[in-house]
Structures are given as structure tokens and as C-alpha cells.
Amino acid sequence: MLKILLVDDEVDLCFFLKKNLEDVGGFEVSTCSDSAKALTLAKQFQPDLVMLDVLMPTFSGPEVAEQLRADVRMRNTPVIFLTAIATEEETASKMNFVGGQFVVAKPVQMGHLLEVIYQAVKSGSAK
Amino acid sequence: MENLIKLYAVLLFLTGLAFAALSWETYQSDILIHHPRMSSGIVLGVLPVLFFFWVAGFFVLHRRHKSQLATEGSRSKQMEEVHRLKKALDSEAVERAKELANSAQTLQAILEACPAAVIVMDQQAKVEIWSRAAERIFGWSAEEVIGRELPIIPTDQREEPERGAQREFAEGNSPPVELKRLKKDGSLVDVSLSTAPLRDERGEVNGTIGIFLDVTEHKRDEHQRQVHAEELQGTNAELNRREKIMRSLLEDLQGSKIRLEEQSRALQKAYADLQSTQAELVQAEKIGALGRFSSGIAHEVKNPLGIILGGVEFLEKRLGKDPDTHTALKMMKDSTLRADSILRGLMQFSRPAELKKEKVSPEDLVEKTIAMVKYLAPVRNVRIQTDYAEKGLMVEVDKNQMQQVLFNILDNAIDAMHEGGDVNIKIFSEKDPDSGDPRCIILIADTGEGISIENQRKLFEPFFTTKRGSRGTGLGLSMARMIVENHEGRLILESEEGKGTTVRITLPLLKGGIARC
Numbered sequence: 001m002l003k004i005l006l007v008d009d010e011v012d013l014c015f016f017l018k019k020n021l022e023d024v025g026g027f028e029v030s031t032c033s034d035s036a037k038a039l040t041l042a043k044q045f046q047p048d049l050v051m052l053d054v055l056m057p058t059f060s061g062p063e064v065a066e067q068l069r070a071d072v073r074m075r076n077t078p079v080i081f082l083t084a085i086a087t088e089e090e091t092a093s094k095m096n097f098v099g100g101q102f103v104v105a106k107p108v109q110m111g112h113l114l115e116v117i118y119q120a121v122k123s124g125s126a127k
Numbered sequence: 128m129e130n131l132i133k134l135y136a137v138l139l140f141l142t143g144l145a146f147a148a149l150s151w152e153t154y155q156s157d158i159l160i161h162h163p164r165m166s167s168g169i170v171l172g173v174l175p176v177l178f179f180f181w182v183a184g185f186f187v188l189h190r191r192h193k194s195q196l197a198t199e200g201s202r203s204k205q206m207e208e209v210h211r212l213k214k215a216l217d218s219e220a221v222e223r224a225k226e227l228a229n230s231a232q233t234l235q236a237i238l239e240a241c242p243a244a245v246i247v248m249d250q251q252a253k254v255e256i257w258s259r260a261a262e263r264i265f266g267w268s269a270e271e272v273i274g275r276e277l278p279i280i281p282t283d284q285r286e287e288p289e290r291g292a293q294r295e296f297a298e299g300n301s302p303p304v305e306l307k308r309l310k311k312d313g314s315l316v317d318v319s320l321s322t323a324p325l326r327d328e329r330g331e332v333n334g335t336i337g338i339f340l341d342v343t344e345h346k347r348d349e350h351q352r353q354v355h356a357e358e359l360q361g362t363n364a365e366l367n368r369r370e371k372i373m374r375s376l377l378e379d380l381q382g383s384k385i386r387l388e389e390q391s392r393a394l395q396k397a398y399a400d401l402q403s404t405q406a407e408l409v410q411a412e413k414i415g416a417l418g419r420f421s422s423g424i425a426h427e428v429k430n431p432l433g434i435i436l437g438g439v440e441f442l443e444k445r446l447g448k449d450p451d452t453h454t455a456l457k458m459m460k461d462s463t464l465r466a467d468s469i470l471r472g473l474m475q476f477s478r479p480a481e482l483k484k485e486k487v488s489p490e491d492l493v494e495k496t497i498a499m500v501k502y503l504a505p506v507r508n509v510r511i512q513t514d515y516a517e518k519g520l521m522v523e524v525d526k527n528q529m530q531q532v533l534f535n536i537l538d539n540a541i542d543a544m545h546e547g548g549d550v551n552i553k554i555f556s557e558k559d560p561d562s563g564d565p566r567c568i569i570l571i572a573d574t575g576e577g578i579s580i581e582n583q584r585k586l587f588e589p590f591f592t593t594k595r596g597s598r599g600t601g602l603g604l605s606m607a608r609m610i611v612e613n614h615e616g617r618l619i620l621e622s623e624e625g626k627g628t629t630v631r632i633t634l635p636l637l638k639g640g641i642a643r644c
């Protein structure tokens with residue numbers, strides 16, 4: 001079962017995304033709404049894939065990603081950024097791969113998210 | 128004769144007297160008879176014969192005397208006539224002489240008064256008349272020159288004095304000639320000479336008259352006139368030069384004026400452009416500000432939307448089996464996505480999406496857009512007509528974005544024709560009036576209700592919509608314009624209420640594409 005760590009300061013969003021990912025994809029999802037605790041949780045949870053909100057208090061999504069990459073065990077763990085800054089058109093036009101990162105625009109539609117997860121896992125396992 | 132007759136009469140009287148005395152003596156004393164030397168018979172016989180002859184002679188003489196007297200009378204009459212005539216002639220002659228004297232005096236007076244020197248030469252080229260003016264002009268008195276050669280011919284022309292004189296007094300009337308002539312003091316004087324021949328009663332030339340006019344003053348005047356004329360010419364030339372300068376200045380001024388007018392026009396245009404640019408800038412700034420603002424809002428709104436969407440999707444999974452619940456959740460999800468699409472539109476103002484340009488034919492773009500409304504148009508009784516006069520035009524655009532633009536405009540056009548109508552689409556190329564670059568023009572004209580001037584001003588403002596209910600977001604046209612401008616193109620809308628609206632999209636024509644301009 002694919003383990004996904006979801007970091008977003010929106011607690012409610014985390015709740016529904018977790019439920020939906022579990023219901024639709026059958027993934028094991030752990031959520032964290034405090035970016036400062038994300039690294040610790042990741043080290044404990046050891047996810048196969050990390051989903052990060054971009055704009056968060058304390059640490060932004062990219063900063064969290066940096067911290068994760070600093071850890072040898074999570075250096076190659078695929079990361080998907082969830083963002084309300086970029087529009088779906090923008091992210092979709094780049095195949096959700098912006099600046100070397102997988103990006104999914106909010107609000108997240110499950111069908112679309114599942115596709116990106118599939119791509120991200122595929123690219124992660126290729127490494 | 129008369130004296131002879133008188134003598135004859137005296138002799139006759141004496142003879143008669145002697146005869147009477149003799150007769151009386153004879154008769155008284157008979158002397159005769161007793162005279163020894165003669166007989167009285169002879170005396171008486173001879174004496175009457177003698178007397179007869181004496182008387183006859185007397186009569187003959189007397190008659191002759193009478194006829195002579197008559198002849199002499201007529202002659203004396205003739206003589207009287209002759210005398211009278213002579214007298215008359217004499218008085219005539221006196222009269223003539225007087226007249227002549229008068230004429231001579233008149234002539235003399237004329238000669239005296241004439242300001243020109245009058246010189247008359249005889250056939251031997253000797254001076255005959257030398258007028259007062261000649262004295263004054265040349266300096267010689269009449270006494271000094273009359274009967275001599277003309278002294279006024281300058282020394283260098285005197286080699287052949289006769290010829291000189293002949294030249295001076297050429298035969299026949301001659302037009303005035305201007306010469307230099309010598310004065311007594313050795314200086315030269317400018318004269319104008321006119322000559323004419325003098326003829327005797329037989330008409331033969333016996334002299335020449337020359338009239339010399341002192342033209343020194345005239346010459347001086349002429350010289351001065353010439354000087355003045357030259358000065359005048361100089362002044363004139365100067366004036367001409369100045370006029371030329373003025374004219375060239377005027378031309379320059381006119382040129383400058385024209386340039387100024389051109390510049391003024393250019394300035395006016397630039398000003399108008401500036402105003403329009405300023406308005407556009409203000410608009411762009413407003414939109415930009417709005418975009419940034421919207422972007423901020425969008426970010427904040429997107430998260431709740433995400434939660435709603437996540438919640439709906441969660442419920443769909445859990446409760447979706449009941450058809451009504453499923454429909455309700457579907458409507459909630461659609462609305463959430465629509466709200467999201469509005470946000471996406473808003474966010475594009477601050478961050479225009481990157482263009483994915485590719486070479487396409489504008490005809491293809493239009494055709495694909497028409498295909499999107501092909502089910503809608505017939506329902507609204509709208510006919511779409513296309514005119515692709517120029518084939519093979521190519522543009523480099525983001526196909527999806529440009530189709531979005533065209534769809535928006537076409538959708539608006541159809542919406543504007545509630546009673547149906549025509550949409551005419553034309554594609555052609557032309558040169559940009561400013562840069563001269565080839566441009567592709569897409570004209571979309573409808574025969575709809577048109578747009579009021581008031582609404583035309585707000586058309587490109589975000590969120591402005593006349594579409595009631597949920598149909599319009601108010602972002603379509605403003606986004607369309609932004610997309611076109613991102614393609615370095617222009618979107619202009621012209622509309623007249625009741626007649627329809629024409630949207631003109633100008634895009635750069637691809638350089639590799641055919642540009643028939």
C-alpha cells in the first residue's frame with residue numbers, strides 16, 4: 001500500500017483529501033497541518049510520496065521538500081506540490097511538472113490528482 | 128516835231144506876213160510892176176504857188192503833227208501806266224525789302240536766340256554764318272571765323288580738313304550725330320550735329336547748314352542717369368537678391384510650416400495615442416491591481432473551494448448511490464468548479480499563462496471555433512458565413528487561447544441576436560499602418576442588437592456583463608483582449624445600436640506565411 005504524507009495548513013482540506021485518497025486510491029495517508037513538524041513526521045512515517053502545499057506558515061512547501069531531500073532515506077521520494085497560486089491551466093500545460101516538480105493546482109480533483117500520483121510514483125521508482 | 132511844227136507855223140506866218148506886205152505894197156504902189164528885177168505877174172503867179180505849198184506843207188505837217196500828237200498821247204498814257212506800274216513795283220519792292228529786312232531780322236533774331244550753334248558753310252567749306260550760340264559754345268567770335276575754315280574739328284581729325292568739313296556737313300539731311308568738337312580754349316565739347324544742304328534758286332547745293340547742340344549737360348545728365356541706372360540696377364539686383372533670400376526664407380518658412388503642421392498632426396496623433404495608451408495603462412494598471420488582488424483572493428478562496436470539492440467528492444463516494452443525493456452532489460461539484468474557473472480567470476490577469484505558440488492557419492482556428500457552436504447557432508436561427516479571400520495565411524498563436532478568444536466573440540455574437548441573424552467572418556491580410564509589418568485580420572461581424580456607447584466603455588472591464596443570471600462571468604471579452612495582446616495583436620470592437628457589432632482581431636502575420644499585402 002502506497003504511503004502518502006500530506007502536508008497542508010488547511011486542516012479540513014487535509015481531512016477530505018485523506019478520506020478521498022484512502023477511499024478512491026486505497027492509499028495509506030498521513031496528514032500534517034504544521035509544516036514545522038513535517039520533517040519529523042516524515043522520518044517516522046517514511047512515505048512513498050509526499051504531497052506539499054506551497055504556501056504555508058513557518059515553512060513553505062519547497063522548504064519542506066528541501067528538508068526532506070537532506071535526509072538520505074527520502075532523497076528520492078517523489079513530491080507533489082499542491083498550490084492555489086498556479087491555475088490548473090498553467091500546471092496542466094506543463095504536464096504538472098513545473099521547474100522539475102510535480103504541481104497540482106487547487107482545488108484538487110481526485111481524478112486528476114490520481115493521474116499525477118501515478119506519474120510521480122513512476123518517475124520516483126525510475127530513479 | 129512839235130518844235131518843227133511851231134517853227135513851221137512861225138515861218139508860215141512870217142511868209143504870209145511877207146506875202147501880205149508885198150501884196151499890200153504892190154497894190155498900193157505897184158512896185159512889183161515897176162520893179163526892175165521882177166515882173167508883178169511872176170510875183171503874183173509864183174507867190175500863191177509858194178503859198179499853196181507852204182499851206183499844204185503846213186497842213187501836211189500839221190496833220191502829221193496831229194497824228195504824231197495822238198501817238199504821243201497814247202504813248203504818254205502808256206508811259207503813265209508804266210510809271211504807275213513802276214511806282215507800284217517800287218512800293219512793292221520797298222515792301223518786299225521791308226519784309227526781307229524783317230525776315231532777315233527775324234532770322235537774325237532766331238539765330239541770336241537759338242540755343243544751338245548755327246553754322247553755314249559755303250561750297251568752299253568756308254564759314255558764312257556763325258551764330259551767337261556758336262560763339263558761346265565754341266568760343267570763337269563770328270569775325271574770327273567767317274570766311275575761314277571750320278576751326279572746331281579736333282586736331283586728330285584735321286589731316287584732311289576738306290573731308291573733315293565735308294564729313295561735318297554731309298550732303299543732304301542727316302539724323303543728329305553726337306560728336307566731340309574743339310573749343311577755342313582747346314577743350315572738347317560734346318555736341319549733337321544735324322545738317323541740311325542749302326540750295327540756290329536753281330535747286331543746286333551752294334552751301335550747308337549745321338546745327339550744333341551742346342549736349343555736355345545732357346551727356347552729364349545721361350552719365351548721371353547711367354550712374355543712377357547702374358546704382359538702380361545694383362539696388363535692383365540687391366533687391367532681387369534679398370527677394371530671393373526672402374522667397375527662399377518664405378519657402379523655408381512654408382516648409383517649416385508644413386513640417387510644423389505635420390509635426391503638430393503627429394503630435395496630436397501621438398497625444399491621442401498617449402491618451403489612449405494612458406487610458407489603456409490606467410485600465411491595465413487597474414486590471415493589474417485587480418489581478419493581484421484577485422490572485423490573493425483566489426488563493427484564499429481556492430483553499431475553501433478545495434475543501435468543498437474534497438468534501439463533495441468524499442460524499443459522492445459515501446452517499447452517491449442515492450440518485451437525488453448524487454445529483455445534488457454533482458450540482459455542488461459543478462458549482463464549485465465554476466467558482467474555481469472564475470478564480471482561474473481572475474488569476475490570469477496577474478499572471479498571463481505562458482503561450483504555447485504553434486503555426487496555425489487562422490481559417491482552421493475559425494472553423495474549429497465554428498464547430499463548437501454549430502449546434503447552438505441553428506437553434507438561435509443564426510447563420511455563420513465565412514469569407515476567406517486570402518488562402519494560405521499563417522499565424523503563430525496559442526491555439527487553445529486563441530480559440531477561447533474566438534469562441535467568446537462568437538458566443539457573444541450569437542447571444543446578441545435573439546431574433547436570429549448573420550455572423551460574417553472575414554480573414555485577410557494588410558500592412559500595419561504604423562510599422563508596415565504584415566498583419567492578419569479576423570473580422571467577426573454580427574447583425575445583432577449592438578452595444579450602447581455607455582456599455583462599450585465598460586466592455587473590457589473585468590466582471591462587466593449584460594448577460595443575466597449565470598451565463599456571464601464578465602471576464603470573457605477582457606480576457607479575449609488580454610490574450611490577443613499577449614500575442615502582440617489587437618482586439619477592437621465597433622458597435623452601433625440596432626445595427627450590430629464588429630470585432631476586429633489583428634495578429635502578426637507569420638513571416639514564413641504568405642503575406643499578400
